[in-house]
Amino acid sequence: MDTMTTISQPDHATMPGVSTPAKSRDARRVRGLSDRAIAWLFVAPTIALLLAINIFPLIWMIRLSFTNLNLSMSYLPLRFVGLDNFRDILTDEDVWFRLQTTAQFVISSVVLQVVVGFGLALLINRQFRGHSFWTTIILLPMMLSPAVVGNFWTLLLQPQIGPFNYLISLFTGVPPSSFSMTGQVSLAPWTIVLVDTWMWAPYVMLICLAGLRSIPDYIYEAAEVDRASAWRQFWSITLPMTVPFLMLAVLFRAIENFKMFDMVNLLTSGGPGSTTELVSISLKRAAFEKWRTGYSSALAIILFVTVFGAANIYVKTLNKVKQR
Amino acid sequence: MRALGWLRSTAASAVVAVAALGALGGGQAAAQGKQLTLCWAAWDPANALVELGKDFTKQSGIEMKYEFVPWTSYADRFLNELNSHGKLCDLIIGDSQWIGGAAENKWYVKLNDFFDKEKISMDDFVPATVVGYSQWPKNTPNYWALPAMADAVGWTYRKDWFSRPEIQSAFKAKYGRDLAPPKTYDELKQIAEFFQGREIDGKKVYGAYIFTERGSEGITMGVTNVLYNYGFAYDNPKKPYQMQGIVNSADAAKGLEFYKELYKCCTAPGMTNAYMQEGLDAFKSGQVAMQMNWFAFFPGLYKDPNVGGDKIGFFVNPAGPKGHFTQLGGQGISVVATSDHKDDALAYIKWFAQPAVQQKWWQIGGYSALKAVVDAPDFPKSAAFAPQFLESMGIVKDFWAEPSYAQLLLDMQKRVHDYVVADKGTAQQALDLLVKDWTKVFKEQGKEVASQ
Numbered sequence: 001m002d003t004m005t006t007i008s009q010p011d012h013a014t015m016p017g018v019s020t021p022a023k024s025r026d027a028r029r030v031r032g033l034s035d036r037a038i039a040w041l042f043v044a045p046t047i048a049l050l051l052a053i054n055i056f057p058l059i060w061m062i063r064l065s066f067t068n069l070n071l072s073m074s075y076l077p078l079r080f081v082g083l084d085n086f087r088d089i090l091t092d093e094d095v096w097f098r099l100q101t102t103a104q105f106v107i108s109s110v111v112l113q114v115v116v117g118f119g120l121a122l123l124i125n126r127q128f129r130g131h132s133f134w135t136t137i138i139l140l141p142m143m144l145s146p147a148v149v150g151n152f153w154t155l156l157l158q159p160q161i162g163p164f165n166y167l168i169s170l171f172t173g174v175p176p177s178s179f180s181m182t183g184q185v186s187l188a189p190w191t192i193v194l195v196d197t198w199m200w201a202p203y204v205m206l207i208c209l210a211g212l213r214s215i216p217d218y219i220y221e222a223a224e225v226d227r228a229s230a231w232r233q234f235w236s237i238t239l240p241m242t243v244p245f246l247m248l249a250v251l252f253r254a255i256e257n258f259k260m261f262d263m264v265n266l267l268t269s270g271g272p273g274s275t276t277e278l279v280s281i282s283l284k285r286a287a288f289e290k291w292r293t294g295y296s297s298a299l300a301i302i303l304f305v306t307v308f309g310a311a312n313i314y315v316k317t318l319n320k321v322k323q324r
Numbered sequence: 325m326r327a328l329g330w331l332r333s334t335a336a337s338a339v340v341a342v343a344a345l346g347a348l349g350g351g352q353a354a355a356q357g358k359q360l361t362l363c364w365a366a367w368d369p370a371n372a373l374v375e376l377g378k379d380f381t382k383q384s385g386i387e388m389k390y391e392f393v394p395w396t397s398y399a400d401r402f403l404n405e406l407n408s409h410g411k412l413c414d415l416i417i418g419d420s421q422w423i424g425g426a427a428e429n430k431w432y433v434k435l436n437d438f439f440d441k442e443k444i445s446m447d448d449f450v451p452a453t454v455v456g457y458s459q460w461p462k463n464t465p466n467y468w469a470l471p472a473m474a475d476a477v478g479w480t481y482r483k484d485w486f487s488r489p490e491i492q493s494a495f496k497a498k499y500g501r502d503l504a505p506p507k508t509y510d511e512l513k514q515i516a517e518f519f520q521g522r523e524i525d526g527k528k529v530y531g532a533y534i535f536t537e538r539g540s541e542g543i544t545m546g547v548t549n550v551l552y553n554y555g556f557a558y559d560n561p562k563k564p565y566q567m568q569g570i571v572n573s574a575d576a577a578k579g580l581e582f583y584k585e586l587y588k589c590c591t592a593p594g595m596t597n598a599y600m601q602e603g604l605d606a607f608k609s610g611q612v613a614m615q616m617n618w619f620a621f622f623p624g625l626y627k628d629p630n631v632g633g634d635k636i637g638f639f640v641n642p643a644g645p646k647g648h649f650t651q652l653g654g655q656g657i658s659v660v661a662t663s664d665h666k667d668d669a670l671a672y673i674k675w676f677a678q679p680a681v682q683q684k685w686w687q688i689g690g691y692s693a694l695k696a697v698v699d700a701p702d703f704p705k706s707a708a709f710a711p712q713f714l715e716s717m718g719i720v721k722d723f724w725a726e727p728s729y730a731q732l733l734l735d736m737q738k739r740v741h742d743y744v745v746a747d748k749g750t751a752q753q754a755l756d757l758l759v760k761d762w763t764k765v766f767k768e769q770g771k772e773v774a775s776q
Contacts (some may be wrong), residue, residue, distance in 0.1 A: 068768070070728075070768070071407045072403070072407070072425050072429070072727055072728060072729075072730055072731075073425070073428070073429070073727045073728060073769060074407070074429055075428050075429055075430075075727075076769070076770065158594055159593040159594035160592065160593060160594060160611075177592075177593040177594070178593065179593075180593060180594040180596055182594075182596065182597070183594055183595075183596025183597065183745070184596075185746050185747060265539070268538075268597065269537075269538045269539035269597055270538060270539070271538035271539075271596065271597055271741055271745060271746065272538070272596050272597075272741065272745040272746040273538075273738070273741050273742035273743075273745055273746025273747075273748050274738060274741075274742055274746070275746055285734060288400060288404065289399075289400060289730055289734055290730050290731040290734055291403070291407065291730060291731075292731070
């Protein structure tokens with residue numbers, strides 16, 4: 001037997017407490033809050049916070065970049081200098097040298113981290129005894145604060161008491177105190193790359209691991225049926241399917257390393273000389289040691305535009321890869 | 325009745341006791357809840373100041389709070405605080421080079437009227453400290469600080485090693501003279517070379533420890549000790565800010581070359597970014613024969629159970645071919661203009677300037693700049709390093725104290741470190757570039773810089 005339930009339209013006008021749409025609109029108007037207004041009310045605190053801590057300082061910084069402001073000489077009159085700060089920066093050989101140093105650091109460390117991170121991900125992706133333990137051990141460095149990493153690597157790399165030099169000495173026969181990883185022009189740039197890789201390769205590993213685990217098993221099973229070798233499976237399945245994840249890791253690490261400051265500052269302070277002075281260290285020195293506020297604001301804007309532009313191009317490329 | 329009598333006498337005693345306590349603690353009651361924050365660097369003398377400050381609290385009832393920051397971030401931290409008109413510090417023991425900026429930016433309270441009112445005379449203090457720590461503009465009677473901590477670069481050496489017969493005879497055989505604390509930089513280098521790599525008590529030791537730090541002020545505070553004595557000056561005394569041919573004179577370049585030679589030949593490996601603490605560690609661990617460092621650390625070193633006492637000796641920064649000077653360190657104490665407790669802060673300075681307090685300051689590990697203390701007949705015998713300190717304070721020179729000092733300092737850090745540690749270019753090129761950097765800074769500041 002068919003049971004039919006008849007739902008009758010209630011008579012709003014006759015039901016107590018329920019108003020007609022027209023009446024409801026009137027009531028809202030009376031209270032002065034439309035749906036849109038309520039939505040804005042909820043979003044407003046976030047927008048206000050964003051404006052206060054992100055947008056306002058950015059606009060203020062843009063304004064300062066066109067001035068001669070130097071906070072250690074704030075008694076001098078504030079002068080509008082147009083594009084002078086930008087011209088000074090872009091024609092300064094030292095700044096270009098810092099940018100080159102930064103680019104070398106970013107490229108070397110990201111390449112190494114991707115290679116090591118991907119390798120670790122391939123290993124960790126297999127099931128073996130103590131799998132969880134080793135995963136935790138590998139992830140430990142990225143959980144540490146860069147300040148801690150900088151300090152303990154400084155001790156590890158100390159030429160007389162640091163175990164690192166003794167380890168190198170063990171394999172090469174070179175006397176441990178005859179070289180300084182952070183003090184020699186030829187070694188210091190590689191030292192910061194090494195320490196950064198030690199710390200952040202596990203992060204790349206995590207991203208790659210997510211990529212590897214997202215590959216469906218049936219693809220490998222089909223490859224097995226087709227008698228594809230392990231090498232062939234790697235080149236034809238594993239690598240292509242993890243490329244978007246690798247590119248994401250490259251993006252994250254490149255942006256982070258472009259801004260790298262704390263660890264390098266602790267390890268070498270930009271030395272020896274200016275060998276490892278990354279552009280972020282130059283920026284900090286100009287802003288908070290030399291107090292050249294106008295100049296450093298201009299430098300910060302140039303760096304922001306550079307990173308933003310490069311990241312945008314990269315993301316577009318990433319999207320194209322994903323679409324394929 | 326007896327009970328009532330007892331009650332009466334007890335009540336009377338209580339009233340008397342309360343009154344007496346009130347009279348005794350009058351100052352404290354008046355100052356109850358008052359507190360002053362004093363900002364300085366975290367180092368040995370700061371501990372002595374905490375000890376000394378207890379007397380001030382006892383006398384005035386004002387509690388002292390301290391904000392001590394490690395040297396490597398001391399300038400960053402406190403200049404940031406002053407720049408942002410913060411209220412963290414009521415009193416600040418600011419570095420000598422800050423005085424120009426602090427005066428021009430009105431970060432410090434000008435103390436002339438206060439000194440006049442309290443009859444504190446700057447003639448009572450060691451002249452170099454008054455010029456170095458208090459005056460801006462230099463050599464004018466405008467005072468922004470009271471000399472608080474006199475200091476200069478000096479040297480320590482391993483007296484026990486120097487006095488060993490086998491070492492003495494080996495040295496004499498090699499150099500044809502007795503092994504003794506060096507009077508010139510050439511002698512210092514010879515001694516450093518002699519000790520470099522030598523085995524003493526089964527341990528390899530090194531010749532000398534010198535400043536090479538890159539980040540803050542280290543290598544500049546080290547290299548100037550040689551540069552001054554080789555003929556370097558900051559500008560032409562007759563034409564202020566004229567640096568061409570003076571900062572980068574051939575003599576100055578020789579001085580810079582000498583510092584690099586000393587660094588290459590005779591320092592321990594890995595000392596590429598080393599300042600005060602690394603020097604103390606190297607000396608205390610028996611690694612070096614001679615150590616460049618600030619006098620402020622010498623009381624602590626003298627007390628060290630392993631290398632102090634009879635084992636340690638002190639000498640003044642050696643002379644060079646063109647003169648005999650040493651780098652001024654030390655600081656003056658100032659009242660921060662944005663403090664809400666300026667009167668209490670001035671009361672602290674008044675108390676600190678008293679001869680008895682200054683005497684105690686010296687006795688417990690601080691370095692007084694008061695003539696009554698350092699010119700006293702028994703002063704040279706009051707500490708093993710007192711004669712050298714006294715001599716050093718007579719030959720000090722200081723870095724620029726201009727408002728733009730931080731830019732000038734960082735430029736010098738970069739140029740000198742590039743040449744000495746990173747082997748970049750020649751000494752002459754480093755100093756030429758330094759003149760270029762400094763000229764730009766002064767021009768930005770609106771100064772007229774004559775090229776010749």
